[in-house]
Amino acid sequence: MKERMQPYDDIALAAKIATLEQTIEAWARQNDLWFDCGFKSYLEHVDGEPNPPSVVSLMYFEGPLFSIFNGYADDEGMAEEFYKLVDGLGFDAEQRDGTSMAFFAQDPEVSAAFDALFHWQWVCSLLKPDCSDVYEEIYAHFAGRPDDLHRLSWREYEILLYRIFQSQGFQAELGPGRNDGGVDIRLLQRDPIGDILTLVQAKKYAPHRNIRLDAVAALHGIAAVENAQKSIVVTTSNYEPVAKRFAARTSGSLQLATSADVVGWCEEATAGIIKDKSCLSPPKTFANCYSVSQERKTGASYEQLWLQYGSQ
The missing domain is CATH 3.30.1240 (Hypothetical Protein, Haloacid Dehalogenase-like Hydrolase; Chain: A; domain 2)
Structure with a gap:
């Protein structure tokens, strides 16, 4: 035939x-x-x-x-x-x-x-080397030293959150970083009843610079326009009381997260909550993975690991 x-x-x-x-x-x-x-x-x-x-x-x-x-x-x-x-x-x-x-x-x-x-x-x-142990080291670092989140650039902070959400099983989409329409990360959770879309805004601020109501309300408004079921603001600082009261009136559709939440997420990722780590591995060559592994064995700092690998 x-x-x-x-x-x-x-x-x-x-x-x-x-x-x-x-x-x-x-x-x-x-x-x-x-x-x-x-x-x-x-x-x-x-x-x-x-x-x-x-x-x-x-x-x-x-x-x-x-x-x-x-x-x-x-x-x-x-x-x-x-x-x-x-x-x-x-x-x-x-x-x-x-x-x-x-x-x-x-x-x-x-x-x-x-x-x-x-x-x-x-x-x-999907045919890529499994170097997720490097991510485990990054998660473990920030789980133990949350103050180091302030040492990341705003883009590195977005990338870290993007990888964390991937580790939680979300289908994650990282925005371009600039001109992103007010949304840094989009999360899609597949569900037989109906897919759930979550919009994430990352605010990498100094500890004393609290998030105001306008920033929180803006993301909530964008979520309504895009028909997203949930939205999350994540910051390295905290929130003004009026912003917290606003979020409390959204019946859980708007979540305000801080470094304490990021630490918890890092601890979960480090503990191996994720079952399929392949989604955490970027398309690097085997030689690059070996190089990163060698740096770990020779005592490379987390900054070197991040710049060499985590921000890809």
């Missing part, structure tokens, strides 16, 4: 993605709209298993496109022109939030081919 040939190979699918992205960028540049924009794959954006129909590409945007897609300024009908352009290329565009747009193939066969391709890419991404 003759084996059935696949109608779309990987090269053809990659060409379709390239044509889509290049055409959109060319259109945006022609209309002077391409500022702080770009594309990334679903795997790069979410670091999780793709679900059909697959997101072929994700466009992130700020500047003029942000105003157009969010209805703030579109007197010339550029949004309609954009959607017609994408439709003419055989794709559907779906705005995911205020700063990103997802694209899906319209043709069922093409969509199924993308499903197979992206699932295979995700499987390949």
Whole structure:
């Protein structure tokens, strides 16, 4: 029996993605709209298993496109022109939030081919060395020395929280760090009754600089707009009493966390609450893992470990 040939190979699918992205960028540049924009794959954006129909590409945007897609300024009908352009290329565009747009193939066969391709890419991404013991050392350090959280940069603090939430079993998405729409990390918890989306805002502040009501209320408002079931503010400082009273009136949908909570999360991760540590291991080479292991044996400090490995 003759084996059935696949109608779309990987090269053809990659060409379709390239044509889509290049055409959109060319259109945006022609209309002077391409500022702080770009594309990334679903795997790069979410670091999780793709679900059909697959997101072929994700466009992130700020500047003029942000105003157009969010209805703030579109007197010339550029949004309609954009959607017609994408439709003419055989794709559907779906705005995911205020700063990103997802694209899906319209043709069922093409969509199924993308499903197979992206699932295979995700499987390949799991074939990485298990260096999670390095993360255990980082968690153990901060569990025992919470004051050192203040020594991290604001971005390192976000990355640490991102890894901690991954260790708790969440499908976590780390924001770009700048122009993130007020959300640093998005957490997705799969549930048969319905998925639960949690938005996280990290506030790496000095101990004396308490979080005010406006910052807490802002995240709560963003969660309502994005239909997120929960939101969490995490800080290295504390909260003004009025902010705590506000959170208490949200029936548990808004959580205010401090370094004490981060210490508890680190202790849980160190104790091995997570069963599958593979999600904590970034795509490093075996040689890099060996190098980090050797540094540990020679007494490298946690700062060296973090700069060499944890912030990747």
